[in-house]
Amino acid sequence: MTETISSSFSLWLAFCVLGIPLLSALICFIISDKVAWLAPLFSSLLIMTSTIIAIILFFQITKTGTFSYSWPWISISQKTIHAGILLDSKIMIMVLVVNLVSLVVHLFSISYMAEDNALVRYFGMLGFFTFAMIGLVMSSNLLVLFCFWELVGFSSYRLIGHWHEKPEAVNAATKAFIINRVGDLGFLIGLMILWSYSSNLDITELTPNYIPSGWLTAAGACIFIGVISKSAQFPLFNWLPDAMEGPTPVSALIHAATMVAAGVYVLIRIENLFTTEVFVVISIVGVITAIAGAMGALFQYDIKKILAYSTISQLGYMVMAVGSGAAEGGYLHLLHHAFFKAGLFLAAGAIIHAMYQSYHHHEVKIDVQDIRNLGGLRKKLPITFLSFIICGAALAGIPFTSGFVSKELILTQMAQWSGIAFSWKWFILIGAWMVSFVTPIYIFRMIWFLFLKDAKHQLEIIEVPLIMRIPMLVLSLCSLALFVTFAPFHISSMINFLLATFPAMNLSITILSTLMVVISLISAYFIYSKNDLHHAREFLFPHFYLDWIYDQTLIIANVWAEFVHKIDRKVIDKLIHGITYFQVTVAHLVGWTDRFLVDGLVNGVAYSAKGIGTITRSLANGKIQSYLLWTLAGLLIFILWVLS
């Protein structure tokens, strides 16, 4: 009896957590433009309520254990798709993170977007996004999850294009939307394969047992394509830097903390479905993305673009972790990343806001997002500086921050996975180490340019208002290791919660990674403190090494050249003559083949393509009757094919 009461209590709470953001979106959509100032207030209050309920639900779930509830949604000839909610402590943490980040972003937006004239639309879409994201996290069925996945993509599209009077924003929104459609196609095909073999899309009941391994690999690869586009992985990551055209709080919420992490989240949820081949693909794609993103972040000058590339890099890191047996580490990193990256974005937003305000007063036209135009903000924006430093430290993986804990967990698990014997897994491992070496450099570069370097301009910059400072401070607090575990060098208290079996601590990895961060920071300091820009490249190829190598090469080369010269005269010249004659003969032969065989083939292909084009084009001649005719012809052929 008590169990049913508590479970129905959980159900109600879950519905509240899911429904309140939707309610906030609905209120924002029906509210009149005259009282638009009410929208931020209402939606922030509602999200706060939902966060509190989520906390209550969290404790409820930790007390009662896994909770699931489902009801039949679609029935097709004895096969039923259930829509349902699945909650355990692992999922609830994600729900909490989404709620908390959404709450601080709402608060931050109150001030950041105060002068915007489409407040209602903005807050409505924020609420809608929160609803969709929580739905995605909670749903227990892959099809329902896919629906929310689409809704999340839709609200991301709307929010990137929020300032739709800017053509760049519209283009970026369209780009994000279209690239995400490619991935969604893959996701859908994967779901179809799973459905046709197991007639069941419940995440908990879906087992690879009934599915042939070839098809399972195909399904996993297709779903991973969806993840690639949503989480901005290697071939499809270019939409994320463009997505920075949206308002900065949106970038913090959607394109750093939650939505882009949804891909990684899905990977972790359906991890048991992937075959070994898929895991190989996942880890390779992840490591390529991580390195490419880190390199991109090293050479960008736009604040938000740097953070976007850094997000790509970190997402690649998580995907790589999932692919190489460090799924728990990846999940932990996802949660930590949500906090510190959102904090970084909010701090960047605060800088942009403050700069914009001061430029606005002085009527100077400079790109406020270009880090070369900024500097010396340490004294003027102390709170922002503090939170940027903390979040940046977490991103760099400096001890006593959350990023250090999760990074170390990933590296430990990956070291176990790759083993001692040399194999291709080592390259992945080296890639992971490389990324954790480069990350502190680019974050130091940002801090150097933004805060430490002397300012080029003489502007009066005022610290941002309280309502913007509190969210940043909350997020930086969450990025401290104290918040997630009480012993920063011993990753146990929080992770015990997530992991059944906790890998043994490896002291050497701890020391090595700490050392690496220190070296990286020192080298970054020497690169950037001297002068500004092009030293980044010089770091990659230190010129003194190169000069030395060039000199040595020249000396050796001179000695060799004398020797080779003699041989050249006597032996090689004759050889070369012979080879030349042979080459000319071959060239004639090749030329003939090229003209008659290859050209003929190419032209033939072109002609046939043109012919096919003419035939197909004649079908689309604008006459409604012929459209109808061919449509019906197709339908009849289909019917006949089905009947036979």
Added chain:
Amino acid sequence: MSYGNLFLYLFMLSAFVSVAAMLFTRTIFFAALSLIVCLLSISGIFALLNAEFLAITQIVIYAGGVLVLILFGIMLTNKISGKPLLMEAHHSIPGMIISIVLFLLLVDAYQKTSFTATESIQLQSNHINHIGTNLMSTYVAPFEVAGLLLLVSLIGAALMASLTKKNNNA
């Protein structure tokens, strides 16, 4: 019963002949007239199949309403263009192929289906009475929706036709 059968065959024959005439005629006016004949014979078939109410509706609405409307339409467009409306055909071969394939498909479907005839309403007599009662009780919702649809299409059609005139005047 045999008379009924005889009439049924007659009506079927006339429907068939009129449709065939429709297919091969080139005058649109003649085609419309033969459609009237076809619809009238179908209403005869309806009457013989215990659907008297439907037969009357068919005569009143189709033969009396729709076809007159169409004839008016033909004459109106005829008057404006100033020459008798002949129609040409295109896509004859593919159209014919598709139509024949569809016909064969339908016939095949009929052949494959086994219809178990239940001796039911043939024995009852007052079909119209029954239909009237049902129309006002069981089927009242579709009835009302149909009325609404008629009203909407009436207004829409009138609006569209009148807009044309205004544009022409202006």
Added chain:
Amino acid sequence: MPEHNLLFFLGAFLFSSGLYIVFTKKNAIMILLGIELMLNAANLNLVIFNQLTTGYDGQFFALFVIVVAVCEAAVGLALIFRIYHYFHTSVPDQFSDLKEIN
């Protein structure tokens, strides 16, 4: 009942003829006639099915089909008039605006 078979043939014939008219005749009014023919073929089948079952469902369905057909004819004719006044023709080939949108 042997005549049912024949009636089904008639229905199929009416339907295919209507389709043929819709595809091939180069006049919008003729297309409308073809659609009416197809609707009537469907009606005929509904009445036959009604004969083969208990109740009056088939007849009611046919009744509503007639109502919808009336609406369709009225709106269709109004559309044809409008197109006629705009393009000065009722041959659908000549108003191929669908093609221009590239």
